Amino acid sequence: MKIIESPLPGWAWDLIEAVERGERKPDLVRLIDWRTRRNAKYDRWIRQAKAGDFNGTHPEIAVHAIESWENRKASRNLSSSGRAYRDWWRPSGTITVTAGTEVLDQRMVLLHEIAHLLTPMLSQHDLAWRRVAARLYSKYGGPEVVAWAIEHERKPLLINLLRRQHPDLAAPF
Ligand SMILES: [Zn+2]
Secondary structure, eight states: OOEESSOOOHHHHHHHHHHHHHTTOTTSOOEEEEEEOOOHHHHHHHHHHHTTOOTTOOHHHHHHHHHHHHHHHHHHHHSOEEEEEOOTTSOSSEEEEEEOSOHHHHHHHHHHHHHHHTSOGGGTTSHHHHHHHHHHIIIIIOHHHHHHHHHHOSOHHHHHHHHHHOTTTSOOO
């Protein structure tokens, strides 16, 4: 790994190094842009409501609204998203991650994007990518990431593959 655009958690640095070493691809990830997900609009609404800016709303309703905004913010901030790039105008091996609050999800998303760097970009989430992703989740993420992916990856064909490879981790239907 060459360049880091933003503060990267130590475990993420270690994980990338482990994959680069294990896959014998020392320069696989050249640039990583790591951001933290924030749903600023909820903070703003909560702040305004707490400041008494109820717009004529009954205070009890405002308290209820604050609670529901806090819950919504927490659930929306939980998951991470990412992208991998190999475009000509960006350094090859660029990954951007918008990190949510759940670390297992961050690990899964980082490995998901690294799997894109190891397979042809145009292949998207085809069989070649799914095989690599399943292998990375298992080899570098470990059983916790595999179990998390079975429950949370929004890729049914990858989930099927993981279930077949890890019948012990797949929750019963
Ligand atoms: Zn993807």
